[in-house]
Structure formats: structure tokens, C-alpha cells
Amino acid sequence: MRNKNLKSLVAASLLVPALVGCNVNSMKQAGSSSSASSSVDGQATSSGGGSSSPAPIVAGAGATVPGTGALTVPTADAVVARITNGLGGAVAPMAGNYAKGLAQVRSNLPKATDATKVSGFDQVQLLAYAACSDLTTGTTPLMQSSYGINPKGTIASNQAALVSAGVKILDRYAAGLASTGPTSAQVSTAFTNLVTTLEGTATNTSTIAFMSVCIAATTSGTLMLGF
Amino acid sequence: MSAQPATALAADAASTITALRIANEITGGTMPSSDPLFAQMLTKVAAGDNLGAASIAANSNYFATYLARRLALQMQNPALDASVSIDNDATAFLVAHMVGGGGTAPSISTMWSDNSTYLVNVTTGATVTQTHAASLTPAQLAAVNWQTDLVRNPGQTAKTATTVKGTTTFAPIAIPVKHVGGYITLSDRPADTSFAQYGATAGTNLRMIEGIWEIATGLTLVDAEATNATAANAPRFVPEYNPNFTHGIGQAACISCHGGGMSSLTHGYATVADVFDFNPATGGGLVYIPTPTVALQKSLGSDPATRTVNSTCNLTANPTAVCNPDSSLVDPNNGYDLSSWGQTGLLAQMGWKAAPTGQGLNQLGIGIGQSQIAYEFMTKRVIGEVCPMGAFTAAQVTEIANAANPFATPKGTDDVRTIVALVASNASCL
Secondary structure, three states, rough: OOHHHHHHHHHHHHHHHHHHOOHHHHOOOOOOOOOOOOOOOOEEOOOHHHHOOEOOOEEOOOOOOHHHOOOOOOOOHHHHHHHHHHOOOOOOOOOOOHHHHHHHHHHHHOOOOOOOOOEEEEEEHHHHHHHHHOOOOOOOOOOOOOOOOOOOOOOOHHHHHHHHHHHHHHHHHHHHHHHHHOOOHHHHHHHHHHHHHHHOOOOOOHHHHHHHHHHHHHHHHHHHOOO | OOOHHHHHOOOOHHHHHHHHHHHHHHHHHOOOOOOOOHHHHHHHHHHOOOHHHHHHHHOHHHHHHHHHHHHHHOOOOOOOOOOHHHOOHHHHHHHHHOOOOOOOOOOOOOOOOEEEEEEEEEEEOOEEEEEEEHHOOHHHHOOOOOOOOEEEEEEOOOEEEEEEOOEEEEEEEOOOHHHHHHHHOOOOOOOOOOOHHHHHHHHOHHHHHHHHHHHHHOOOOHHHHHOOHHHHOOOOOOOOHHHHHHOOOOOOOOHHHHHHOOOOOOOOHHHOOOOOOOOOOOOOOEEEEOOOHHHOOOOHOOOOOHHHHHHOOOOOOOOOOOOOOOOOOOOOOOEEEEEEHHOEEEEEHHHHOOOOEEHHHHHHHHHHHOOOOHHHHHHHHHHHHHOOOOOEEHHHHHHHHHHHHOOOOOOOOHHHHHHHHHHHOOHOOO
């Protein structure tokens, strides 16, 4: 992938989750929810002598930054499931490039859910690349039959379908918020900007553009921490 | 709210985000937002019932496939590292005890004692075949419904090993109930990454009893060590004349663990020491030794060639035997006596409810399943998976554990999904 494309891809990966309202800033402050019906939710305080000092935390990292209590990292199996679901079940982790990619990166994927202790985030993008590529193969590739993108057409002629594909994939991660949430217009704009940037390089094809859109949506959707 | 596609409900962004968090924390993201269960969760969240939403996710096959299996895979080694384990008879057993597979109710309390083996029904055409989990192909594994495809078979089977002229042959043998340790004693083959493989491969089986305690309670060797032990409580193969035996020099005294801790003769070691081995040869796996001769007694040392010498333990011999002549040896009746932990306060810390004495791994496992610490550690493990950045006080952990502990007052559900739902719906996790 060309550097320019990669730059656009990374930008989109970082922007999209924020735009759909899934960033840490949108999360509730730890312990501030009032909607949980569990009898054991909320922060306990020490009971002796009317002290208001909080009781020591014995489980969980006791995150003090607002919202970080909800952070979790998808482990290897979760990453695979999320990518598969995000692409609508059209790709299979036991077949095609997806399987080949998974064989290469599985041992590097996150092994734990604790965001402060885990590594392997970067491998998700590689796996997304492999999975997305399976949508571009065959006489009538799934990028065409599922997302309406003609691989032989120009990026400009496929622009609406490319943007729609990105939103559609992200919708699967965000339960429809990408297209109908309060920041849906910004999501659409982010993908439009990505596609427009790709269009600016004459040698880019619609398949390249689809790959960029697919990787951006899949990576950001899979790695939405706290989801 | 009527059932609608999840996307149609997305206008309630806050509820959608909360439902997504709960669903993904519990199912790892395996539940698509297009699944009708997600719509049900969204309805619950929108109504302010986060616990109800979490319960839907916890009771789904997505939980069984992802988190229950992950928790089961972790329990095959004290590092609780799921990435080094594969599905096997022991993990299938644990999944069944978490989600109630095989027609039995979920049961945390019997994870260390249930005398059952769980196989997976694999359907090929019109034929249904009960299959060991370790035999499943990747495609079969991906297709398993862990809530409905598990089938319970009473009893557990190990192997006997017979060596004639250097050739070892194996034959199946039923493990007597007295020695059944639930998932601990399930392994049908070599290299299945089961706890049995971890605990009983080579060595002296100290690893096995230590692993049982560590994985069930979350305690470390140091947590359980004590110096109020006698040399009689230390295994025969621990050299009493080692300068660190009774007084540590730059280290803990040997006797603090081998005599007073998890690897003491009296703290459960005798339930596993001489009756189990793990043979990695083809056809092997967990080996049950019905008649442990001196040469087979791992409590006399890891090297079979020195066990006779250690059994005699004549310190005047040349070379000097590496042993503890004051050891009372492993109880041939596989007894245990945890009374000394009562004196150190450890039993109280465990919330141990069973008698401190007994015989056999099965009885010990029943006791573990009745102890409060097993439920509290399970709660902490679930927090580590579902809400690792959350904030839980001791009181909250105890309250959640009690909700699942069937020996608490009032009785808990004995269901790990109760723990999962309560953790995931906790305010600090949202």
C-alpha cells in the first residue's frame, strides 16, 4: 500500500471510533451510573465511624480516569469473531487469505483483556487486511455483490458505494450508530474524505479504495476498547 | 419496546453504547448486534435494567463459546493463561459446569469433584458421534453449541501403564470415585494441555496439588506457607539435612512450604502423589496407579531409579541419600489434614466449611467447592476478564461471590453466569 493511502487509512482508523461516540471521553465516569439495577453496583465506602473515605479496591485496576473502567481489549478469539461479524459473516477464519493471515498473527494477538498489560493491537490491522482481501477475489467478488462496488469502475463512480460500505461495516460494530447515531454525518464525512484522498492518486483502483475503507472500518470497529 | 432490528434502536445512542459494552465484555464481541438477543439487551438497558441485559448475554451461547471456554482454558495452568491451552475433556467439563451442558445444572461447587466426563455431540449427516473435545477439527470446534452439544457420561477414565521389557502399553481404567477430582482428573491423551498434563507430568506431583490450590483459591505458595510444621509433614524426597530445611538462609525455609504449605504431606499432597502420573507416550495421558509400588511412588522422588533408596533413606549410606528420614510418608489411604491451616488462620481466610480432614482427592475437591474463597476468586477472575479496569471493593466481591455460592446464606445460584452478569452490570464497568 502506498504511504499516502496508509496515512489516510490510519487517520480514518483513529477518527471513526471517536466520531461514533465510542471514545473514552464519552464513557460514563466510573461509578457514576445510576441505571444499573444490580444491588452491588456503585462504589462502596468504608462503614466505620461515618468515614467517607473510599474502601480499598481489591479487584479491577481501580481506574481513576473517568470512563476507563469500561476499557477492555478483545483477545485473539474475540478479534476473530469481531472481524468476522463486522464483515457480515462473508469471510471465514478457516479459509482464504483470512486463514493465512490468522495463522501468521494469531500468537501475536492480544492475550488478555486488561488494556494496561496487553500488546498486539497492531496485529489486528494486519488481520483485517487479510480478511478484507477475501472480499475482493473471484469473478464477482463480494465487494461487488455485497457492497455494490464495481471493481472495474473508477473510484469516483464507486464513491457512494465505497462510503456506504464503510458505514455499513462500522454499523455492524456499533449497532447502527454509524449510520443513525448523533454523529452519523461525521462518520460519513470521514469515509468520504478517505475515498476522496484515495481518488487523488491516479493509479489507485476501486479495489484499493475498498480495501482501505474495509480495513479502516474493520480495524476501528474491532478495536473499540470498551466495546 | 417491541423486538426490532438493533439498527432501528440506534437512535437511543446512550442505551446502545451501554448494551454494546455489556455484550462485548461478556461475549468478547462474538454476539452480532443483529442478533435478536442484542435487541433484547437493548430493550433491557433502555428500561434501566443493566443486570437484565447482562444476564441475557451471560445466558447466551456466545458467552459459552467465548468467556466460559476462556475461563476453562485458563484453569489448565496456574498462570491462568488461556493461550497455551486447547479444548480438551477438562475444559469441556468446566464449560458444562458453567453453562449447564449435558443436561445438568450449572455448578461451580462440583468443578473439583464431579465424577463425570463430558463429550461433544458432533452431527455428520444423520449420525451423531460423541467426540472428545481435543478431537474436534477446527471446523467442528467452530460449530459447537456449548449449551446444547455437550453430553454427560458418568464416571471418569484414565489409563494404566504396563511396561514389559522396556515397552509400555496402556489400557483404560475407571478412576475410583475416591480419586476423582472433577476437571483435575480428566485427560484422554498426551499433549492435551489439560491440568492433568500440567500437574502430573514427571516430577513428584507437588506441582499437581499446588496447582489445585492455586487455581481454585488464587492463593500463592507464599500465602499458604507456615513454619509451624514438623519434618514429619515434609515429603520423603526433601533433604532434611539441607541447611535451609528448617531455617531459611536467604530464602524461605524448605519446611515452610513442604511441611506447612500447599505441598505439605498433610495438605492434600497425599491425595494425588502416588496415584497419578501423566505419560506423554502415544496412547498415554493421565495414568491412574491402583497399586503404587515403591518404584511408582512419586512421593519418593522424581527419579524412579532413586525411589527405593529414598524409601529406605539411610543417611549413612555412601553416597548420602537425598531424603528426609523423619518424613511420615504419604498416607496410603490418601488422607489430608488441614488443621494446621486452621491454626495459621488460612482456613478462615478460605472460608473453609468442610471438615479439615478427609481421604482422597474427591473429598478434598468437595471441600474446595464449599469454600467461600473459590467463589471470591472466580469473581476476581471474571472481573479481570470482563472489567479489568473496574473498581471493586472487598465487600462488593464478597457480595457477588455470595450470590453464586450455594453454601452462603442465603444460598447462591452455583452459577458462574450470576457472577458474570453482576460484574458486567456494575457501575464501574459501564
